[in-house]
Amino acid sequence: MSTPRYLRIVRASGWYDLLVTWPFALPWTFAWLYAQLGMLAATLGLPGTLHPLDTTHMLLANLLGSVVVVWSLARMVAPSRLLGRLDGVARFLFAAWQIYAVVHGASAIVLGFTLFELLFGVLQWWRVADASPVRVSARARAGT
Numbered sequence: 001m002s003t004p005r006y007l008r009i010v011r012a013s014g015w016y017d018l019l020v021t022w023p024f025a026l027p028w029t030f031a032w033l034y035a036q037l038g039m040l041a042a043t044l045g046l047p048g049t050l051h052p053l054d055t056t057h058m059l060l061a062n063l064l065g066s067v068v069v070v071w072s073l074a075r076m077v078a079p080s081r082l083l084g085r086l087d088g089v090a091r092f093l094f095a096a097w098q099i100y101a102v103v104h105g106a107s108a109i110v111l112g113f114t115l116f117e118l119l120f121g122v123l124q125w126w127r128v129a130d131a132s133p134v135r136v137s138a139r140a141r142a143g144t
Contacts, residue, residue, distance in 0.1 A: 003081070006128045010084035013091075013120040014075030017068050020113070024065025027058055034061075041109040048107035084124040091121035 023029035
């Protein structure tokens, strides 16, 4: 895959994350989204449970949403191979924990998100034909 195409994928993954996760960043939008997901899972007759939200669930969802929104913006504004590769790692981790949760009783509605995690994860780890290996400079590691 060419570098320009790869960077478009990195940017697209940022847009996808922004559109899907911005409701997680705010308590009132997450509560609404969670209720909608519960109704959809029930309508589709999916196995697993969406437990009632409590304050801790809300806090963790809002923290996740806030971080992912900022991470999305970074990939949209300044896509790079490094950000794409890091996002790919994060997506494989997200997919693993989503599958783990479903296996342990979480609603199968989660697997809809898992499909996109795996898709973007694979695309962002695809070989970029016209690029050198991703390296982090000493200045970048030092934060300068």
